[in-house]
Amino acid sequence: MIQAGVSGILAGAAVAMLGACMVFMYRMVRVLNFAQVAIGTAGAFVSIILGEHGWPFVPAAAAGVLAATAIGVLCGTIMSALFTEASTEARSTVAITFLIALVTLGSWIFGSDPRPIPQLLPHSNLQVGDIEVSAATIVTLVLAIGLAGAATLLLKRTRLGTLLRAMAEGSRAAELLGVPSRRMAIGVWGVSAAVAAIAVLLAAPSRQSDFTALSVQLLLPAVAAASLGLLRSLPGAVAAGLGLGVCEALVTYSSDLAPYADAVPLLAILLVLGWTQRKAVWDEAR
Amino acid sequence: MKLVERVTGGTGIGGPLSLVAFVVVLLVVPQMLSDYDLFLATSALIVALMVQGIGMVTGRAGLIVLSQLGFAAVGAYVFLLMRIHLGGAGFLVAIVVAGLATAVVGLLVGLPALRLRGVNLGILTLVFGVTVTVVLTTKGFPGQSKAYFADRPDWLVADKSYFYLCGVVFALTSVAFALLDRTRLGASWLAARRSERATAALGRSVARTKTSAFALCALVAGLSGALFVGQQGTVTVESFAPVTSLIIFAVAIMMGARYPEGALLAGALNIFLPVFFDDLNISQNVPNLLFAAGAVIGLLHGRGAAEDIRHRLGRRFGRTGPELAVASADVAASGNGAGHGLAVRGPLTVGATRSDHAARDVPALEIRNLSMSYRNVRALSDVTVVVPQGCVTAVIGPNGAGKSTLIDCVTGFVRDYEGEVRVLGERIDLMPAHMRARHGIRRSFQQDRTIPELTVERYLRLAMPREASAQTSPEELEDMLAFFDGPHPSRMLASVDVGSRRVVEVVAAVAARPAVVLLDEPAAGLAAAESMRLAEQIAATPARFGPAVLLVEHDMELVQAACTEMTVLDFGEVIAAGEPREVLADTKVAKAYLGQEVMA
């Protein structure tokens, strides 16, 4: 039981990273990036292909992360060029079209057959009492918490953070003060894409392995984690991602409910958002 | 929500003529197509039906829905359940039941939409759609294990007949949706997308508005799911993949799903484009990329291709387009200052006001000992304001004195206050905002909250209770608008400048014949001459149209010219009340507010 829960931490931590990325983007550049996971998956697939061609792990992973960054920058550039003043909903719908394009291109380029995904991290386990914890789990967990913490500190403590928060509140007002909002927004896209690629790389070995399945399967809990973080809190999204991972693992462990493990995000969203938003009787328009 | 921002210019073209055209096409098409193409055309109709649902929730009510295939899967499931397990229900019966059952599911999915909005709703519907497919992957469709084949009754066996059936269902839903568009509910969808508060202030229930949109959306998706099973004979979950939901959503955005022709084109594109590319030996992936790009273009233009065509045709036939409106709004904002005098042709309009049934000495509005705290800050403490019938009472006070909070409490948009609010003696504290509006309390907003897609007259009639609307002739409305220097009732609100739209909002509040009208800074942005004119109009409102007025304003000159009673708020407390002259002489008032004015 506990072992099952612990094994859910790996998936949960990757989901946490993806969810935190989505929250970060939502806060900074007003978009719920439905394409976040697909961008990361594209990067991960580049790494995998390069690995299959005999590249060692580190350069392959780096190339994949770079590829994801490039895709993120491209998406961000399109968004800033065409939809700067559009509503969050319209921008998020544009992100859906990115998702469609990426999934289409991804399955076109990488094929729709599942491919074996190499375990990128050394397969060593840590023994804590009766419970085994894989190295990947620890690395992913540390990365998820570390990155969310670093991003929180960056936003609170540095001038760049101040500029980012100003841009998030009013990119136009910030530009009038000489802040290069557009470039910073594209940067946010790039960085989030890089983190997403790392997350997918870490989570991929334990998941289904064709492009579309990976993009969609991870998207669901990631978007749920972002939503459970109320699209505002990075630590909240990380906690939600971990929680979802563990819950799904536990549901899978109890064999009766196992087929319904993927319904956990829906229940979590309904419960948590239903409760936190219970007073949101009216929309923002006044 | 502003997913698709710009407004399409009315539904002038279409109606019976396009229905006839559609029926003709429907009859001709099967004669010209090969069996395979006919099969595809049927699929296109089925997808078009589903797209209509997106047109309902996204196109009309402005909410994101990413679960159309999830709904369709529910419809397919119920259909098969009916056909196999429930004594082999009739084919058509099973289709209808599938649609209705899915509508119930849509209603349930719509319930969270009362609290979740924007992208959160997108997340919820996406997750719902995926969950449906996950559950069905495990459970399977009824009869799936036994390789059941959903055979059609004899009269539907021919592919041609089945094509007709799908065409008829599509035509029926199109007509139904078009008829609904003309009802109050239809106008409410557009209102809710603009502002939920304003919708409730018109006396319309936001909950009913939103859930009905979701239910109708799910209804057509459920029908299309059932028709899909009938067409294919057998189905698997793969047909309802979540990514396909997103692609259909993108095609709907690309073409614009609010009108039948858009839905039809979206369905046709979604089915025929991949086949077309396949014939050319081009990868089937290309169409999906085109759909994504097309959706981006649709979002960029603020409307889909079909909506754009309708809009252009509409403009050609004499309607002012919104682009022009934007330009003229900027230029002509001050256009209605120097108009005709207060004398208006025709007799005084005396409609039935709620006040008629109440004794004259009962106040129109009584606010007693109202207190409200917001995050531990006392926003209002022990505020009492009484608005007698037939009077204009003003509430003034410096910025942050709590004037807007007071209006929000009284009209039901802020609920957790202490104290009592009575309209004509009846306590309304337990009522939600839209019920308060129906019980005789109407308000205007500081921002323009009119609905650009409607004509001025339709907006006014939406605001009026059903009986009042039936009793009021178009001429009376025109006179009323003329009295307030408003635009002509036949104009589209999108083509009216912002200043005039605010006038329309005031007229709407008055035309609803409530006991009391609350005007929230009606003179904001008006030049001095215009605001003095507005003062005359407000002062004349109770005698001429019935409702008492509670006026919240900044502009001292307007207040003095319009009101007979005055209450001054400062830091959430009443510091003076009474006749304007006495109140203004009060030194406390001078200190809190007027002193500043005098200094200037």
Added chain:
Amino acid sequence: MSAGLEVSDLTVPRAGFPIVRGVSLHVPAGEVTVLLGANGAGKTTLLEALSGLIPATSGTIELDGVDIAGFGRVQRALSGLGHVEQGRHVFGELTVAENVEVATGEAGAVERALALFPELVPRRDVLAGSLSGGEQQMVVIARALARSPKALLLDEMSLGLAPVIVQRLLPIVRALADDGVAVLLVEQYANLALGIGNSAYVLNRGSVVLQGTARELAENPDSVRDAYLGTSAVTTGG
């Protein structure tokens, strides 16, 4: 080339419809230039075109002799053009100090910017969104000044503020100009604005219909009113 902002023959469309038509303005350094006009005359549109928020179709904009018409908005801001938009767009979730830091990272900039508004000093670590309207307006001005702009566009800073706040803000604007900034002031309280102004322009339907020294215009309210075309907004606030 004179110091300040030199605008010639500027035409700005909105939705394809020219809102500003062939406007030429001279906003010299060290002076307050007042821009008057009725609602919808095109004042805000003109300012937005100057700071690059919306594109102009023709005309030149020179700042201290440098043609900035081809610059983007960020570049214009970096070249020394400040624009305080109407509506007090503070960064509400940033503190007062952080609002200023957005404009410049220089050490001591916050203290210098807040020195003009002593009432903000005790509130420097308060979220700007929780300030009163008048204080927010001060933050917005302080923020724009932190970059030490060569020219400053001020759009309706008194909108929705009690007149007493306006009384407080206008002398600061005057002092800024005296320090050498070229100030272009759009103001609804025309008399107050003319009181601190050097010269003034009246805009009607996108064109300059009257210009002169501030004193000339202040002494001829009738001609100003005519220029507004029938509206008497010029008498408000008096």
